[in-house]
Amino acid sequence: MLKSHFLALEDRKGTLSATELLKNPSALVPLDALPKGSPTSYYWLRTTLQTSKMATDPGQVLSFTNLSYVDVFLYQGDSLVSHQQTGAFRGRNYISETDGRLYVTLPLEPGKTYSLLLQVHHTKHYQPIFDFTLQTRRSYYRKVRVKESLDAALQGAVCIFFVYTLLSWLVTRYRLYLWLLIFITGLGLYAISSAGYFIDWFFPDDPATGWLFNKHFLDFGMLGLYLLVRDFWKIRSNYPRYYAWLKWMPVLLLASSVTYILIEYFTGNYSLTNTIQLWEHPLFMALAISALITCWTNLNHAQRYLAYGIIVIGCTGLAITITSLFLHERSLAVAPTFGAIAILCVFLLFATGLKEEMRQHEVAKQAVLKEFNNLQQHQNIILEKKVEERTEELKISNRRLQKQKFMLAERNAKIETLINELNHRVKNNLQLLYSLLSLQLPIVKDGVSRDILKGNIGKIRAMMLVNQKLFNFENGHNVSLCEFITELAVHLQKIYDTKGQTRIQQNIPAGIQLSDKHTLSFGLILSELFTNTFKHAFRDHPDPCIRVEALTLSDHLLQFVYADNGNCLCEHENQEKFTMGIPLIKDLTRQMNGQMTVSKDKGLSYSFTIPV
Amino acid sequence: MVRILIVEDEIIIARFIERQLQSNFNCSTRIAVSSAEARTAMADVLPHLLLCDIHLEDELSGIHLVSELRRRYAFEVIFITSYQTRTIIEQAAAANPANYLIKPIDEMQLFAGVQLVISRIQSNGQTGKAFLQPNTLFSDTELRILQLIREKKTTQEIAETLHLSRYTIKNHRHAICRKLDLRDENNALLKWVAENGVFIK
Missing domain, CATH: 1.10.10.10 (Winged helix-like DNA-binding domain superfamily/Winged helix DNA-binding domain)
Structure with a gap:
């Protein structure tokens, strides 16, 4: 340690040069006696070095911590042996190959006396601490190597975890891994930056700029932690009132970051920002503690790992703060190591928590899937049961239907037999009547009785015809008027006009149909009309002719005209013979709900209007 | 003199029945060949006795007709029909007829079936009038x-x-x-x- 051997001078303006000081050694006072000056002044330190004659180690290294700019002048007598430039903020190109940012290798030869002059300029507004140490190169390198290997191990671990988290996030797309990634990136970079590697790697020529990033890495990491806590503990949905306060945390972090960067960039007053940061820490601690207290009772197994991690961070933060309070700038030497170890612990805790959470997710998912499967099976069983029941019902109803069908078929057959039987009886009976009367006809000699008998035979004939027409299943229950009249006329002509002298003129459209309801009445009317005509009108007539016409008046109305050219005088002569005929025709017309008019022209003409 | 209304859609049969009634009883008769005619005739004649076919206009409207007329008029009913199934006879019984004659029917059957009812009508005088309806004569x-x-x-x-x-x-x-x-x-x-x-x- 050289501290006690230094003579020192404060040079506020930085105008003095080394040669001037060498000529005027009385300006320097012992370092202990130097009054406390401005932290940003230039300080000159001088001491004398006596090398031993039997030096085994050729290299002597002058090392220090933290000082921004240091110029090392080595004189032997009055002559300048070397002028080396170094310092934490010194660009790489100013530093010679044998030197580092925090050390210089002095070109000392054994058995000589040197005068060592140091110009120190500390720009970070901390009170500069002149902890210069002179030691052999070997022992210095050994120390550096120990520190670097420790750092390398820790940073390597951080890197591995970083890659692990990155991959986890890419694979699972689980958002919490992204927050964890932010956290580890921020804190890892903070550790690297604090240990000075960040400057070495990225800003070797402008260390002051590189140093500006230091605190923001920490803030970035804290942002990651905040997001992690917020999402992992579901603060937004579970504690909305608490979240109303907590959501200002990123703003606070941003504001502090902006403040730091403005202060450091424009004034370089790192001491001030460090103080501010120190005062911020309790705030964050309070936030963390409040979050822990608020959420602890509701946290599950996985989420508590995060809580343990936060406690570790809190402890580490507290430790760093305390060291920082006591060691000021020198705490930078221990903080990175502390921090890195803490990060690793915390990361392990967080990663475990997240893994646990994912495992629980998986377990819950499996449980739900199993439940779902069970449900589906249950449903399937129910469905099958229903199908079975339904099938059974269908079978039963099918059987019933078959039975009914069978019964219906049986009944149908029975009905058909009955109808046939009935039809047969009716036809047979009509035939019997017809035959009976026909047989009796030759026996009856009395003219009047013969006429009556003939009339009845004609009516039975009409009935037989109606029966035959109506009970023809293929044609349905309607009878063609034209066909019906033709056939009836032929039959009646056979009975009365055996010589077949009478012409029968028919003018009936083929399409006119008679409903079954009216056919019999109509047949009886026709029979009566023909009977009357044949009996009375054509006695000794040269050209007997009967005219039958029909036309449809409307959809439901039919006009039917029956006329003969017979002797109309007969009507009066045979008045009493008409007594049965005309009223019967009138009655039957009434039964059909129709109208009838009789007129005399050449013969008699009957006109009927019948609803169809 | 007993007033009789014959409701029968085969007019020849109706004429036969009419002839038989007139030759055997001291009565006046009227024929209706459809339900519509029957309703009109009922108001005109106010008959003591109704001889009614069940099969009118291709349906079993005879029974309905009687039930309907019973609400307004006091009369006796004899159904004359070719139906002899149990269900139709039961339905007809609900209209409370005085007799039920099954076709084919001859003079003696008709006489016997109607004679009993006519003597009852002559003795009690509870038929041959319309019921007193509200808002016609009386409130x-x-x-x-x-x-x-x-x-x-x-x-x-x-x-x-x-x-x-x-x-x-x-x-x-x-x-x-x-x-x-x-x-x-x-x-x-x-x-x-x-x-x-x-x-x-």
Whole structure:
């Protein structure tokens, strides 16, 4: 340690040069006696070095911590042996190959006396601490190597975890891994930056700029932690009132970051920002503690790992703060190591928590899937049961239907037999009547009785015809008027006009149909009309002719005209013979709900209007 | 003279029945070949006896027709039909006929079937009239009073039953007598009710 051997001078303006000081050694006072000056002044330190004659180690290294700019002048007598430039903020190109940012290798030869002059300029507004140490190169390198290997191990671990988290996030797309990634990136970079590697790697020529990033890495990491806590503990949905306060945390972090960067960039007053940061820490601690207290009772197994991690961070933060309070700038030497170890612990805790959470997710998912499967099976069983029941019902109803069908078929057959039987009886009976009367006809000699008998035979004939027409299943229950009249006329002509002298003129459209309801009445009317005509009108007539016409008046109305050219005088002569005929025709017309008019022209003409 | 309405859609059969009735009984007859004709004839003739076919216009409307007419007129019914299934006979029985004759039918069967009913008609005189309908001759209240008179209630009792004053009832009785052209005395109305009570529904 050289501290006690230094003579020192404060040079506020930085105008003095080394040669001037060498000529005027009385300006320097012992370092202990130097009054406390401005932290940003230039300080000159001088001491004398006596090398031993039997030096085994050729290299002597002058090392220090933290000082921004240091110029090392080595004189032997009055002559300048070397002028080396170094310092934490010194660009790489100013530093010679044998030197580092925090050390210089002095070109000392054994058995000589040197005068060592140091110009120190500390720009970070901390009170500069002149902890210069002179030691052999070997022992210095050994120390550096120990520190670097420790750092390398820790940073390597951080890197591995970083890659692990990155991959986890890419694979699972689980958002919490992204927050964890932010956290580890921020804190890892903070550790690297604090240990000075960040400057070495990225800003070797402008260390002051590189140093500006230091605190923001920490803030970035804290942002990651905040997001992690917020999402992992579901603060937004579970504690909305608490979240109303907590959501200002990123703003606070941003504001502090902006403040730091403005202060450091424009004034370089790192001491001030460090103080501010120190005062911020309790705030964050309070936030963390409040979050822990608020959420602890509701946290599950996985989420508590995060809580343990936060406690570790809190402890580490507290430790760093305390060291920082006591060691000021020198705490930078221990903080990175502390921090890195803490990060690793915390990361392990967080990663475990997240893994646990994912495992629980998986377990819950499996449980739900199993439940779902069970449900589906249950449903399937129910469905099958229903199908079975339904099938059974269908079978039963099918059987019933078959039975009914069978019964219906049986009944149908029975009905058909009955109808046939009935039809047969009716036809047979009509035939019997017809035959009976026909047989009796030759026996009856009395003219009047013969006429009556003939009339009845004609009516039975009409009935037989109606029966035959109506009970023809293929044609349905309607009878063609034209066909019906033709056939009836032929039959009646056979009975009365055996010589077949009478012409029968028919003018009936083929399409006119008679409903079954009216056919019999109509047949009886026709029979009566023909009977009357044949009996009375054509006695000794040269050209007997009967005219039958029909036309449809409307959809439901039919006009039917029956006329003969017979002797109309007969009507009066045979008045009493008409007594049965005309009223019967009138009655039957009434039964059909129709109208009838009789007129005399050449013969008699009957006109009927019948609803169809 | 007994008034008879023959409801039969085969007019020849109706004429046969008519001839038989006229030669065997002292009666006046009328023929209806459809339900519509029957309704008109009913109001014209107010028959004591209805001879009715069940099968009218291709359906079993004879029974419906009788049930419908029973609401307005007092008469006896004989169904003459070719139906002899149990269900149709049961349905017909619900219309409370005096007899049920199954076709084919001859003169003697017709005579025997109708004779019993006609003698009953001549003895009790409870047929051959339309029922008293509300709002034709009498108001609702007057009909109700007539019913109560038939139940042998005094004016005082009628007033209590109908929650009206005795004088109001008396006024109503006077009005009824005026409408019936009766002399304004208690016994005349009582006699009328005793004779015509069955026509009050």
